[in-house]
Amino acid sequence: MSHTSLGVSAPLQHYLNSINPSEPALLCRLREETARLRQGKMHIAPAQAQLLAWLAQLLAVKNYLEIGVFTGYSSTALALALPGDARITACDISVTYTDIARRYWTEAQVAHKIELSLQPAIITLDELIAQGKCNHYDLALIDADKAATPHYFERCLKLIRPNGVIAIDNVLSNGRVFQAACETQSQSIQILRRFNQSLKEDTRVSAVTLPIGDGLTLVQKCTDTVLCLHSIANS
Numbered sequence: 001m002s003h004t005s006l007g008v009s010a011p012l013q014h015y016l017n018s019i020n021p022s023e024p025a026l027l028c029r030l031r032e033e034t035a036r037l038r039q040g041k042m043h044i045a046p047a048q049a050q051l052l053a054w055l056a057q058l059l060a061v062k063n064y065l066e067i068g069v070f071t072g073y074s075s076t077a078l079a080l081a082l083p084g085d086a087r088i089t090a091c092d093i094s095v096t097y098t099d100i101a102r103r104y105w106t107e108a109q110v111a112h113k114i115e116l117s118l119q120p121a122i123i124t125l126d127e128l129i130a131q132g133k134c135n136h137y138d139l140a141l142i143d144a145d146k147a148a149t150p151h152y153f154e155r156c157l158k159l160i161r162p163n164g165v166i167a168i169d170n171v172l173s174n175g176r177v178f179q180a181a182c183e184t185q186s187q188s189i190q191i192l193r194r195f196n197q198s199l200k201e202d203t204r205v206s207a208v209t210l211p212i213g214d215g216l217t218l219v220q221k222c223t224d225t226v227l228c229l230h231s232i233a234n235s
């Protein structure tokens with residue numbers, strides 16, 4: 001038995017690609033077009049998209065909330081995995097990036113599922129709460145400005161239904177969150193580090209962090225009848 005996970009070398013990634021479902025051609029093209037932008041690597045990794053799409057189908061997601069759309073890789077991947085009557089609320093502040101996303105949503109014939117809110121995500125989330133959308137969403141992805149992650153998380157926790165899942169990307173920040181000199185790192189790294197630590201003590205949720213892409217945390221909102229993993233561990 002191994003106590004550590006394999007690092008994903010290029011040959012291992014190649015092998016995984018050969019046995020996992022193929023990336024849809026349209027998503028591959030989206031990724032290639034995005035790579036030509038100055039910040040072209042901001043999208044989630046194809047393996048993360050595959051995992052989230054699989055999870056969305058497992059959870060029978062009808063309502064998906066995305067914070068951080070960029071050029072549309074994650075939203076298009078999720079929209080393709082969801083049924084025709086599913087609805088996606090998508091938050092971003094960039095017209096330039098999301099114009100690219102809109103083009104791919106149209107081409108993928110999923111544009112009717114997606115409502116884009118172009119303003120700071122914190123405002124959109126507060127509006128959704130005020131509109132009575134608490135406990136409405138089955139799945140959320142937090143992938144925007146990293147320093148605001150704890151604020152997005154608190155709001156998502158209200159908006160997600162009991163047993164629903166909140167996914168958070170970039171929680172390992174390319175290894176910077178666990179480097180010894182973290183205190184000298186940027187404020188957003190310190191915020192993420194505290195946030196990662198706080199989930200372990202949070203009795204409202206059951207969370208697991210996976211070393212996939214730049215680190216993906218999956219958080220399930222507990223109900224009274226569901227024992228959180230850490231409650232079991234602490235008993």
Ligand SMILES: C[S@@+](CC[C@H](N)C(=O)[O-])C[C@H]1O[C@@H](n2cnc3c(N)ncnc32)[C@H](O)[C@@H]1O
Pocket residue numbers: 042043044067068069070071072073074075091092093094097119120121122143144145
């Ligand atoms: C990491 S990218 C999102 C990547 C996307 N999930 C994907 O897989 O393609 C972060 C996005 O967050 C957006 N963003 C930054 N600050 C924001 C804010 N305050 N409110 C909403 N979106 C914001 C940026 O415009 C950018 O498109």
